[in-house]
Amino acid sequence: MSATRAVAPPQESPVGAAGRPGAPRRRGGTLLRHLAVAVVAGLLLVGVSYAVEPFRNFQLATVAAYLCAVAGLTVLTGLNGQLSLGHGALMATGAYTVALCQNAFYDRGLTGGWLLPVSLAAAVVATVAVGAVVGVAAARLRGPYLAGVTLAVAIVVPALAVTFDGVFNGEQGLSVPVEPPPLALGPYFPYERWQLWVAGAATLLALVLLANLVGSRYGRTFRAVRDDEVAARLAGIHVARTQVLAFVVSAATAGLGGALLAVLAQSVSPGAFSMTLSLFLLMAVVIGGLGRLAGAVWGAVLLVALPDLSHSVTELFTLSPAAAQRLEGNLPLAIFGTTLIVVMIVAPGGVQGLLSRLGRAVLARWRARRS
Amino acid sequence: MDRLIFLTLDGLSRGAVYAAFALALVLIWRAARVVNFAQGAMAVAAAYVAYSVTAATGSYWLGFLAALAAGLLLGAVVDRVVMRHVNHASPLNPVIVALELVLLIQAVLGMIYGSQFRPAEVPFSRSAFTVGGLTVLSPYDLFVFAAVGVVVSALAWIFARTAVGLRMRAAAFAPEVSRLLGVNVGGMLTLGWALASGVGALAAMLVIPTELGLHPHAMDLVFVSAFTAAVVGGLDSPPGAVVGGLAVGLLLSYVSGYAGSDLTPLAVLVLLLAVLLVRPGGLFSTVAARRV
Numbered sequence: 001m002s003a004t005r006a007v008a009p010p011q012e013s014p015v016g017a018a019g020r021p022g023a024p025r026r027r028g029g030t031l032l033r034h035l036a037v038a039v040v041a042g043l044l045l046v047g048v049s050y051a052v053e054p055f056r057n058f059q060l061a062t063v064a065a066y067l068c069a070v071a072g073l074t075v076l077t078g079l080n081g082q083l084s085l086g087h088g089a090l091m092a093t094g095a096y097t098v099a100l101c102q103n104a105f106y107d108r109g110l111t112g113g114w115l116l117p118v119s120l121a122a123a124v125v126a127t128v129a130v131g132a133v134v135g136v137a138a139a140r141l142r143g144p145y146l147a148g149v150t151l152a153v154a155i156v157v158p159a160l161a162v163t164f165d166g167v168f169n170g171e172q173g174l175s176v177p178v179e180p181p182p183l184a185l186g187p188y189f190p191y192e193r194w195q196l197w198v199a200g201a202a203t204l205l206a207l208v209l210l211a212n213l214v215g216s217r218y219g220r221t222f223r224a225v226r227d228d229e230v231a232a233r234l235a236g237i238h239v240a241r242t243q244v245l246a247f248v249v250s251a252a253t254a255g256l257g258g259a260l261l262a263v264l265a266q267s268v269s270p271g272a273f274s275m276t277l278s279l280f281l282l283m284a285v286v287i288g289g290l291g292r293l294a295g296a297v298w299g300a301v302l303l304v305a306l307p308d309l310s311h312s313v314t315e316l317f318t319l320s321p322a323a324a325q326r327l328e329g330n331l332p333l334a335i336f337g338t339t340l341i342v343v344m345i346v347a348p349g350g351v352q353g354l355l356s357r358l359g360r361a362v363l364a365r366w367r368a369r370r371s
Numbered sequence: 372m373d374r375l376i377f378l379t380l381d382g383l384s385r386g387a388v389y390a391a392f393a394l395a396l397v398l399i400w401r402a403a404r405v406v407n408f409a410q411g412a413m414a415v416a417a418a419y420v421a422y423s424v425t426a427a428t429g430s431y432w433l434g435f436l437a438a439l440a441a442g443l444l445l446g447a448v449v450d451r452v453v454m455r456h457v458n459h460a461s462p463l464n465p466v467i468v469a470l471e472l473v474l475l476i477q478a479v480l481g482m483i484y485g486s487q488f489r490p491a492e493v494p495f496s497r498s499a500f501t502v503g504g505l506t507v508l509s510p511y512d513l514f515v516f517a518a519v520g521v522v523v524s525a526l527a528w529i530f531a532r533t534a535v536g537l538r539m540r541a542a543a544f545a546p547e548v549s550r551l552l553g554v555n556v557g558g559m560l561t562l563g564w565a566l567a568s569g570v571g572a573l574a575a576m577l578v579i580p581t582e583l584g585l586h587p588h589a590m591d592l593v594f595v596s597a598f599t600a601a602v603v604g605g606l607d608s609p610p611g612a613v614v615g616g617l618a619v620g621l622l623l624s625y626v627s628g629y630a631g632s633d634l635t636p637l638a639v640l641v642l643l644l645a646v647l648l649v650r651p652g653g654l655f656s657t658v659a660a661r662r663v
Contacts, residue, residue, distance in 0.1 A: 077463070081461075081463065083463050083466060083467070085470070137644055137647070137648060140647070140648060140651070141647055141651070142462075143462040143463070143466070144400075144405075144406035144462065144466060144606075145602065145647055145651070147406070147408065147466045148406065148595075148598045148599075148602065148643065149640075149643055149644060149647060151408070151594075151595060151598075152595045152598075152599070152636075152639060152640045152643050153640065155591055155592060155595055155636060156595075156636040156637055156639070156640045159633070159636045159637075160637065162633060163633040163634060163637070275588075275591055276474070276477075279470050279473065279474055282467065282470060283470075283471065283474065286467055286471075290463075322485070325485075326481060326482050326483075326485045326486075327482055329481060329486070330477075330478040330479070330481035330482040330486075331478070331482065332478075333474050333475070333477065333478030333481070334474075334475055334478035334479055334482065336474060336478075337471050337472070337473075337474035337475030337476075337478060338475055340471040340474075341453060341468060341471045341472070341475070344457065344464065344467060344468050344471065345453075345456045345457060345458075345468075348458065348464070
């Protein structure tokens with residue numbers, strides 16, 4: 001019984017306080033600040049991409065792809081209070097759209113640097129369409145019902161790839177042909193670095209847009225609907241419309257994340273978008289702290305780092321190959337599951353919640369010492 | 372016509388299992404206002420216990436009993452160790468924790484048993500009798516009906532006729548008042564979790580041999596079907612869960628028989644959405660006021 005509610009991060013001002021008369025509105029300032037952070041992060045990423053080996057570049061690119069989806073989900077679940085277990089399926093939608101687009105382009109013999117952005121945009125559009133359908137249904141559902149429906153979506157959509165194997169090529173999946181890095185970057189430009197640049201740029205763009213949305217009037221209505229639907233309705237907020245909007249935004253980022261994953265792996269198959277992926281995304285959101293965009297970074301890093309870590313751990317022991325294989329796939333899941341249950345019970349604010357609490361405590365002590 | 376009869380009987384047999392599983396969901400929902408999303412994983416864990424016991428002793432029935440015992444125990448442990456400590460202020464929290472349990476249980480099962488499909492034994496033959504040229508039920512189907520029938524009647528008897536059942540209903544309905552009247556509310560909640568998880572384990576034992584076999588994810592789709600069944604009946608109603616289970620079983624049997632088994636997951640999703648959008652309280656609900 002550590003906190004009053006897990007979904008409401010404690011430091012946020014209550015609904016309406018942000019709009020009180022006399023409070024300065026810093027909309028332009030917010031946009032500039034987010035852009036500045038994004039530019040710094042982008043420069044940092046470019047620096048890192050030259051400093052580390054290609055495999056780490058690829059891993060960072062994967063983190064970026066996951067981050068996209070996790071950030072969208074944290075807005076939906078943490079800020080709007082809608083629990084979606086179907087984001088793995090939305091990622092699959094984006095991934096398959098990108099695969100179909102790229103294949104269509106290459107079958108027609110088209111080449112050029114503009115293909116990938118067009119395919120990614122198509123993936124976002126397709127996922128937005130699917131997300132709107134699910135979101136309209138979701139806006140009428142609450143709590144466990146919504147979780148159940150989205151769980152069904154997460155299980156059913158990958159199965160569709162097998163049902164309609166004429167288009168999606170069943171369990172085998174599709175390959176995603178991707179252009180090599182542009183020649184302007186030099187003939188020996190590592191492919192993994194290019195992947196990190198593409199994924200990083202797309203994700204930073206999505207994050208800036210999300211951060212602005214969260215800080216805007218819409219972000220406030222999201223939170224108002226989450227905290228008290230009746231009060232939000234009395235305040236003139238169209239609850240259903242807000243919920244559908246939140247779902248669509250979150251679907252768009254999930255689609256982009258899935259599309260990036262497909263581009264990175266250069267293939268898509270239903271196995272990559274199982275129910276476990278949907279659970280993973282939710283868990284990444286929880287571990288970072290529900291509703292915290294900065295927390296999404298922790299979650300996404302963990303999603304990529306844990307399998308790697310457990311691989312190193314299993315190598316410490318001498319095990320039979322079969323046992324090692326069993327451990328390797330499942331140990332990260334077990335650690336993840338246990339950690340999360342503890343996080344959920346002990347620290348519902350997640351990692352980012354702990355960090356900001358720590359930061360505030362340090363700041364308070366520092367101020368107390370100065371005065 | 373023959374095919375219709377066969378599919379109907381097959382669907383009812385499948386539906387009986389969904390009914391049992393849905394009943395387990397309803398039991399926990401009524402007792403704790405939690406939809407136990409970990410039910411499928413917990414039931415698979417119990418089925419793996421049965422697999423180990425049967426492999427060690429060579430007896431199906433010892434394994435069967437072990438699964439039921441493991442199910443009861445696992446339910447009580449999950450309530451006492453995890454669910455009891457979750458902050459229920461937001462309805463999201465118990466759902467999230469249940470999903471974390473799914474990850475954990477499936478990972479532990481994967482570590483111990485690996486993720487290949489293992490054949491599950493059946494106590495009776497699964498080849499159907501033919502009566503006058505018509506293929507009807509198999510002995511195994513009859514066993515399924517008998518087992519589910521016994522469990523459903525036993526639960527009905529416990530809740531309607533025994534003192535423990537009365538206490539459990541009281542604890543769920545008015546916890547504060549019951550506590551004042553000397554009911555051990557926490558204990559009743561644990562008992563409810565244990566019973567539900569035991570019923571879930573039974574359902575897993577019955578359904579897994581009819582599908583691909585034992586696998587950490589074996590109950591994923593069964594869970595969704597059973598959740599649909601529980602929603603069709605209205606999450607609050609045990610008789611609704613039984614009827615809903617039979618209805619979902621019939622629907623899935625017809626869809627896979629006439630349109631192809633690939634389409635059954637899609638059919639479940641469509642049914643779930645249709646019921647929730649048209650009658651969110653389930654087909655058996657009375658008009659309920661939304662709490663403000």
